[in-house]
Each structure stands twice: as structure tokens, then as C-alpha cells.
Amino acid sequence: MKDKMLKVVNKAEGAEIYITGDIVDDEWGGCLEAWGDPGIGYQWPNDIKKQLADIDDEAPLTIYINSDVGSVPAGVAIANMIARHKGPTTAVVDGWACSIATQIFFAADVRKIPSNAYLMIHKPATCCCGDAHDMEQAIKALDVIQEGLETTYNKVAAEGVTPEAIHQMVEETTWLTGKETSERFQVELLEATQTAACVGGAYKAFKKMPEGIKTVDNSKKPEAPKPQPVADLPQDKNINKVRAEIMLAIMEGELIDEEV
Template structure:
């Protein structure tokens, strides 16, 4: 599973949150039909994990390229509501909507070789001119909400205008740079493997990150036949639903 609990004691636990963020309906299909859901995470999955961790201090390790805005915001709110102290640590990179989860924790930490990326939400839209204008208005509203969360985690003196420009420019931040904008503690560098599921939807990936991603790609990619064997009851439906969900997750909802 993409969300794992480790090192649980009576007082604390580590929560590992890695992979692309998707909505509950897509997550339900993966859970029901597929043997392996590694690489995806959704609100219901983290809700059920948090249910058993009430009262325990959490260290949340994040390595995610982002995904669905509604799902990511829901997960961030769950972390914010947790009834014990929370610390979020970027394991590799924390991109797009995953940064909302990072900012929702009480404390934020980053190794020197980790990355943060914030950018504008986007949408796949169709319809007449009025429909498209409404889509743009909705995206502006979503962006204002995201920026309010960033503002709460920002250092004193970092204005709403500064954050707005960083979001508009699709800004990549090293840990040191992130600590100049947000309330982030710097940690020693650690071995980093970034989650690269939706990298093709990012426009300004630093070259050092791109090289690292290429080095960590598996040598052999699974075939369509292998995918169908792992999900024999719903291979076609999964592909169709995945296309729709990913269009939303990487478009309207990142």
C-alpha cells in the first residue's frame, strides 16, 4: 500500500505517504480489482489509518508528485485535525497538492537534497466560451484557497503577493530555499528517490531531479498483458477509469 504505518508505539507512529494522490472512487477500484495499489493514495485510505492512530504523535514522510486537489485537500485537513502533534518530512520531493499535506502538519522538515514544488491548478475543460470562462474562475478560486494554506505555513514577512508569484511561476525549491519562504527545519541530506508518476505534467523540473528520476526508472516496464493479468475482472474498465481520473488528477486537480 502507498500509505504505511511503521514504528508504532503507544505514544507515536511513522506514517509513510508516497505516490500519486487520487480520489476515493479511483482508489476504491484499485483496492477492489488490483493486487497491487502501491504508488497511489486517497483520502479514505489515510482516514482509516489515522483512525487507529488517535492520540499518537505522527511523523509523516512524504514523497509525492501530487494529484487530485479535492483528495489532497481532504487529506491535509485530516492531518490538521489529528489530535496529537504532527511532523511532516519530505523524503524525496513534495509537489503540487502534496504540499498542502506538508503545510498542514504542525512542524515541517526537509533534508538538504529534497525538493518542494508549488504551481497553479489546471483543468481539462470543454464547452462554449461561457463554460471556459467559468472554468477559469473556478481555478482562480481554488488557487486562492491553496495560497491561504501556504500563507499559514509561511515565514513572517512573506507576503501573499510573494506566494502568489511563486505559485504562478511553478516554483521548485530546494530545502534551503523552502526554508527561506516557509517555516521549515533543515535536516541532513539523505538518499533520495523521487516519485515520478506525473512528472510529464510538470514543466520546469530541475535537471538534477530529472537525471535522478531517469536513473531510478525500472529497467523493464510492465506490459498491458501483465496489467490485465493482475486485474483480470476489470482491465478495460480500469484503463478507462484511470484515463478519466488521471485527466482530473493531473489537470483540474493538481
Template structure:
């Protein structure tokens, strides 16, 4: 199973590697915290980061857990610590950045589909989470919150020297080669040298980190998921669910389907049942206006419509 983190116990302490998008592959911070909780309370930790970010909510949970850890936490930014990953880095008692590493901070963002109330709720959540990020960056750097807020608002990329000057890093080390490949096109101010570094081919892995073994003849390696494709698939699924609910006259049911990640087949079945339950009971004893007995039942009509749409 793919994962975005690994925790390796050492003779003294443990090494944690976050070398992918935080929260990817359906693995949340809950699993990370469970594994972290298995380590001795005072074990020294080395956290190696090379990540474009990911779930900001997971990042806040990880940051808080590392802050509570009684042992020392040393963070090494082995390539990029962008977005949510840069916030996790702030939990380190010491932050080490190679000369060619980068750190990026920006305002949190999110996606929601729904009513105006849903939009306002998301905006309020982002304001709260943004405040948490702001306080974490300010606490580590010693800078005023207004100064940090300005850097976050414009999406600021910092090399090791700049991060050291601001206070986001404590030590600058020798340059390293970036081992991971990231989609940094999602960011608006990505420096050209980063785009070149993370898309270059045949780069050797970062020293000291494990590399994945080559596939043996006759076997096929699992392809790495494309984060952009995953996002597009999620958007398509959400739009289809919303459209089906609107077509069935049950728009209020969309949020529940999306939250439970119901299959489109299950969505169709539930909507058809809901529509059937709301139809009047037409009988010869109590004639009512509406379709004649020869007319097609509504359930059949909507079922055919859904089949064409899905």
C-alpha cells in the same frame, strides 16, 4: 491492491508514508481519512513524503484533517514534495527536509470537457482551490500572500536551503537517496538534477522505509501503472463518449456517462434506446413523411455506426 499511502502504528503514534501520486489507483482521500480516523486523537504522527502531487482536492482534504489532528505532526520530505504534496506538507508542526530534497508549488490545474458554462465552472473551482493553497502556504511561511502567489504562478522549485529561507521548512537534515520513480515531465520548470534523480536506475531505498519484496521465481510482479498512460486512456474514453453522444444527437448525455464511468457498450445501448424513444410512430393508418417500410430502422443504422466507431 496498490495504494499511494500507508499508515503504520508505532509504540507511540504512527508513521504515514505518501510515496506515490495522491489519488492514484482509484483510492481517494476518503479512504485515507478513514484510516487516519482510527488513530488515537492525540497520537504523534510522522508523515513521510516523496510524491509528485496528484489530486489537489484530495490534498486539501488531507491537509485539513492533519490540521485538525490534536497530536503533533512532523513532516519529513524524503525526496520530492511537489504540487499537491507540498500543500499537504504545510500541515506539519515541523517540516524536515534533507539537504537534497525539493519542494514545488504552483497554481492548481484541472481538466474538463463540455460547454462554456462547464469551463467557467471549472475555472471558478480552480480559483477557489488556489486561494486555499495560497492561504496555507502563506500561513506556514509567514510571507505575504502576494509574494506566495508570484511563486505559485511561475511554478517554483525550492531546494532545502531555499525552502528553509522562505519558511516552508523548519529543519534541514542529511541527504538521502530517492527511492521512488516519478514522471516529472508534466511540470514545466523541473530542475535537471531532479529529472536525473527520479529516473536513475538501481537507486537504494530511503533509509527507514520499507521496500517491496522481490518477486519469487515463477511469479510475475504487478507492473506499476504509468500515470501518463492512465491519463491518455481517460482522455480517449472521454472523447469517445462525447463523440458517440454527438453522433446520436444527445450531446447533453455525455456528462452523465462520464460521471458514472459507464462502459462504451452501455453508452451505446442507452443512446440507441433514447433515439428509438424519440422516433415517430409510423403506421399505415397515420402515414407520415420519412423512410419507406423497406428502409433500415434508425436503431440498426446507429448501432452499426457505433460498432465501427468503437
């Protein structure tokens, strides 16, 4: 499993899990494996379940998160796996925890975030096709899902942060720095750390992304190698004329069986 963006490290004092990338449903995980894709940049519940099975259920568990987007059912399933772990659990935001990744973050007993990391919560979304009734059903489903997500946020809200305030943050798509996260939720603030940017690409469609992190993927790309100069043709006009006549003859089919 070393090629996957989930890594389990067993230590004498406990285990560490690194969850990096987009969170997808199990069926997508199976498709990736069937296609021979190592699944870099994706997480799915069944794969994480297999990894957790190798961990002592009573041991302390630390989950490091750097994820930008994903499926609600997949993310909630992973969050429930973390919540069921019998030993103490700690979640740490390495770079950012956005969208459904926040549910995994808040599933741990203890939550920590560096001052230069980010958390983002927003309304759930879906794609729908069909008639007006289908559209109405999709809207109802999204409202129910949002209510469930907000229930998690309310359980870990800081003192004085009301359900109305949580709802408004979700409605507006809210980005929070580490410090702002610790002010609104029961989260421990850590000193700034150097972390790698998230490998996912869905964040490019995020709304209201702070200007300071829009350049997260703008690292310098290596310059394309300059084409090597083609050797100059001989300057003898007679040689060039002969070559031109040979090429013309080939194009007209007159020298098909001849060596040139």
C-alpha cells in the same frame, strides 16, 4: 494494506505514516481495488482515513511525504485529516513534495525538509470541454482553488515573505530546494539524506523542473538478455534441399495428413 504505498508504523512513542505516490480521489481508489490493482503508487483519502483510525488520536504522529502530483479535493481532504489529529504532528519531505502534496506537508504542526529534498508549488489545472460559458466557469473555479491553496502557503510563510511573493511563486511554477524552502516558509532544514525516488510518473510533465533532478528516473535499466544463437543447420546440401521441399509441400497443402 502492505501492498499500498501508505504505511502506518505504530511505536510506543507515537506513529509514523509514509505517503508515497500520486494522490487520487476516492472513486479512483475504489476502481483500483475493484480491478484487483494493489494501488501501488497512489493515495486516496478514504484509505488514509482507515489507516489513521488505527492510530491513537492523542499520540504524536509523523508523516513522511514523497509525492509529486494529485487531485486538489483529495489532497485537501488528507491535509484536513492531518490537521484534525489531536496529538502533535510532524511532516517530513523524504524526496519531494510537489503540487497538492505541499498542502499535506503544511498541514502538520512542524514541517521538516532535508537540504537535498524539493518542494514545488504551481497553479491548479483541470480539463474542460463545452461551450464558452463552461470555459469561463472552469477559469473562475481554478482561480478560487488557487486562492485557497495560497491561503495555506501564506499561513506558514516565513517572516518577510508577502502574499504577493507567494502568489508570484504559484503563478510561475516554483521549485525550491530544502534550503530555499526553509528560507520562504516556516520549515526546519535537515541534513541531506538518502531517499528513494518518487514512484509516480506525472512529474515528467512538470514545468521548470531543475536540471539536477530531471534524471531522477534515469537509473540504469537492466540490459535485455541477448538472444541465444540458433543451432546451425546441417551443412549437407541434400538435407537442406529435402527440408525446403517438405516445407513447400506443407504450404501448398500436399502433406497435411502426413508426418514430416
